Amino acid sequence: MRHLCRTAKLGRTGEHRNAMLANMVCSLIKHGRITTTLAKAKAARPVAEKMVTLGKAGTVHARRLVAARLRQQARSHFKGTSKYKGAPARVAWRQHEDVVHILFDEIAPVFKERSGGYTRIIRLAQRRGDAAQRAILEWVDQPVETAPEPVKEDKKAATAGAS
Secondary structure: OOOOOOOOOOOOOHHHHHHHHHHHHHHHHHHOEEEEEHHHHHHHHHHHHHHHHHHHHOOHHHHHHHHHHOOOOOOOOOOOOOOOOOOOHHHHHHHHOOHHHHHHHHHHHHHOOOOOOOEEEEEEEEOOOOOOEEEEEEEOOOOOOOOOOOOOOOHHHHHHHHO
8 A cells, every 4th residue: 555655656766766856856946847758747846845945044054955855966076167257167167067056146045035946837738759748847936928819810801912
């Protein structure tokens, strides 16, 4: 019997599932939104929310817990040039790639007054190949983007202008 077992297996072993969820949350932190299947979005949501809660604490211990959960090691050696123009390699990496820094210094302060519910899941159409339900997982401080409505033209106005 599976009483009180909430973990979505997602057809993977535990280690594979944890690595996948960590990668998904890292992508969410870097890019602000990710498109995935609905089941994976529902599984990644609690992980992302717990990371923001730790980010709001702002302690060194919380940073270490986040780095361990998201499998992010501190980078100490930066050789070569930066792929970002006009910035040293270490500074550019920290601003664009260091998920712990981005979470604690950019995302967590936005949610300081909010007590929970930092992410939203927006359902999309089914995937064409296997009919999997797709979804967007994003932070709630971002506005929802809607497709622009098509402009309807009158047939009379279109034909009158043509003659």
